[in-house]
Amino acid sequence: MKAIKVKKLYSGQIGSALDNAVAVIDGEKIRDVLTDEEFKKTDRYSQADLMDYSDYYMMPGLIDCHVHLMFPGNDSWGNVFGEYIVRDWTEGEINIMAFRNAMTALSQGVTTLRDCGTLNYASINVKQAIKNQHITGPDILSCGAPLTCTGGHCHYAGGEADGPWEIRKKIREQQKAGADFVKVMGTYGGTIGVTKTATFSDEELQAAIDEAHLRGMKIAVHSCTFEMTEKLSRLAVDTIEHTVLCSADCSKNNLDIELVQRIIDHNIYVDHTICCVKGAIAMFGQLVKAGVATAEEEASYYSNLNYDRLTVESFKFQAGKGVPYIIGTDAGWRAADFKASYYENLYVMERNGADSMELIHASTLRGAKALGIDEHVGSVEKGKQADLLLLKKDPAADIAEAIKNPEIVIKKGEMVNR
Ligand SMILES: [Zn+2]
Structure with a gap:
């Protein structure tokens, strides 16, 4: 089990953001999502490896x-x-x-x-x-x-x-x-x-x-x-x-x-x-x-x-x-x-008036809903597959720039691009 601590977590649900968040990952899946404060208070995850990425933002893959x-x-x-x-x-x-x-x-x-x-x-x-x-x-x-x-x-x-x-x-x-x-x-x-x-x-x-x-x-x-x-x-x-x-x-x-x-x-x-x-x-x-x-x-x-x-x-x-x-x-x-295509698409949409928070949703949970796979992927929520991005730039400020060459990609709980 590992616990990834980030500056801010965007779950993929429209408008959802959590400051000082911790995502607990157990194998391929997300076990829990909580604030750093809640994480410190509980002993449920005392076995978890704490990974400190508190200068990063997290969003779904x-x-x-x-x-x-x-x-x-x-x-x-x-x-x-x-x-x-x-x-x-x-x-x-x-x-x-x-x-x-x-x-x-x-x-x-x-x-x-x-x-x-x-x-x-x-x-x-x-x-x-x-x-x-x-x-x-x-x-x-x-x-x-x-x-x-x-x-x-x-x-x-x-x-x-x-x-x-x-x-x-x-x-x-x-x-x-x-x-x-x-x-x-x-x-x-x-x-x-x-x-x-x-x-x-x-x-x-x-x-x-x-x-x-x-x-x-x-x-x-x-x-x-x-x-x-x-x-x-x-x-x-x-x-x-x-x-x-x-x-x-x-x-x-x-x-x-x-x-x-x-x-x-x-x-x-x-x-x-x-x-x-x-x-x-x-x-x-x-x-x-x-x-x-x-x-x-x-x-x-x-x-x-x-x-x-x-x-x-x-x-x-x-x-x-x-x-x-x-x-x-x-x-x-x-x-x-x-x-480059994903970045380019978001860049054009963003520069033509699309809101970054809506683009986070469209890139993740809405896509999963459209494909009928939202039970398993598309958001950072309990029970979902741990497909995550850890980003240095804030995707809510400029999603295209944030996801351009993403710093860390996590697929089914494993970092795959480091
Ligand atoms: Zn085609």
């Missing part, structure tokens, strides 16, 4: 609700499209990339991550290796291959299905292989040659939602158009990924207050992946150089997918109206790497 472990997340890599990775990499290489990225994320304080689409079950393989204690790593939730129509976004990952019964079967296959939730590609994305129509018919989409819930799984849907986000706000989906509010021509956002209210009323969580678009724009010139995109496409991409005007505006609008947002980085995809 971060939860990244949207990553792709098998992608390099490195724009200088050359393999900027999943299509090329499938073509050029061996299965072993893809698994090793997934493992490397999981370790990088953990070193940056991400103690739980949700993989929103993988090749060859790579993220399930890494998850299993961690679960079976071959290696220490973050907790991983994986969807396996994301569901898409024949030739749809990320078709190369193996999740193609057409018609309600093929969709249901594909979901059953993914669950059998170890998937924890269902991911549906609701619209186009960055896959070569995919048209900007919705991926599935209403009937197919409903079959995916019904099958996921029937099998006790949550369902996340990728939405890169206003039309799809609008549709999803009326359906029983659990999270909306990217949550774009502009139409397919990317000319302007549709700031629809009724849509936002429906998302809140239906308890849907939204994931803005606010930095992945920025990374995609930043590397578009390279795609042109490589002959993958044309100069005309580059020009239209820059003018249409204007980052501040569309992505940030959409986040500010939704967050301002009280939509429960979670943090997903899309790390792995394009230029979003596993080292």
